[in-house]
Amino acid sequence: KYVKRGNKVVDFLKKQKWVDKKKIYIIGHSQGAHVAIEMAKENKIIAAVGYLSGNVLGRFSQYILQCRFDEQKGMLSSQSAQKNIEQKLEWWTAVCRDSVSLQNGDTNRTWKSFGKENINTIAKLKQPVYVAYGTKDTGPVMCDLLPIYFELEGKTNYKLYPVVGCGHNFQEFSVDGEPDYDKMHWQDVMDEFVKWASK
Numbered sequence: 222k223y224v225k226r227g228n229k230v231v232d233f234l235k236k237q238k239w240v241d242k243k244k245i246y247i248i249g250h251s252q253g254a255h256v257a258i259e260m261a262k263e264n265k266i267i268a269a270v271g272y273l274s275g276n277v278l279g280r281f282s283q284y285i286l287q288c289r290f291d292e293q294k295g296m297l298s299s300q301s302a303q304k305n306i307e308q309k310l311e312w313w314t315a316v317c318r319d320s321v322s323l324q325n326g327d328t329n330r331t332w333k334s335f336g337k338e339n340i341n342t343i344a345k346l347k348q349p350v351y352v353a354y355g356t357k358d359t360g361p362v363m364c365d366l367l368p369i370y371f372e373l374e375g376k377t378n379y380k381l382y383p384v385v386g387c388g389h390n391f392q393e394f395s396v397d398g399e400p401d402y403d404k405m406h407w408q409d410v411m412d413e414f415v416k417w418a419s420k
Contacts, residue, residue: 224259231264243268246418248411250274251360251389258339261348269349269418273410274389276360277343277367279336281316283360284309290359344370349378351417353410355387357394380417384410 227247234240246269249257254275261267276283285306292302320330343350354361371379384391384406393404
């Protein structure tokens, strides 16, 4: 649904006299990052894509990874981490087998659609891709691996922009580990995208 809606907007824009059809760029953040990639896959007029704070393994994977991270940091025992993972995988099985029910505010159809990995889709995308993510954000932690897949596919038209020490919304953290929303780096991320896309 989101991809279709987004591409309708792009189709509208390309018909406007004031739009340079060679410079239509899209940016998606978090779940929107997946939408942006799928839009670009379907709509070749899109000149470049911004993939911000996306989870290349799909949204659900971060719940599993977080259990392992907590185990490695000593915040969970190995037995508790394993039990949590098994419970989450049971939840995922239910999500995939029943598309109508609600889980944590979303329908299972939503959970399932955002649970798909898109490493290969991004790597095979013809358009240039800009990938920005906070290095302290669990969700997009696998973005560090994207250059491996890009090189395997021969993709050279990309830029990784890790925002070191920042979270999901490119915010810094206080000394006690709390998000500091007075110190955000959205402008840096967007300025870098504009500079990169304009080359």
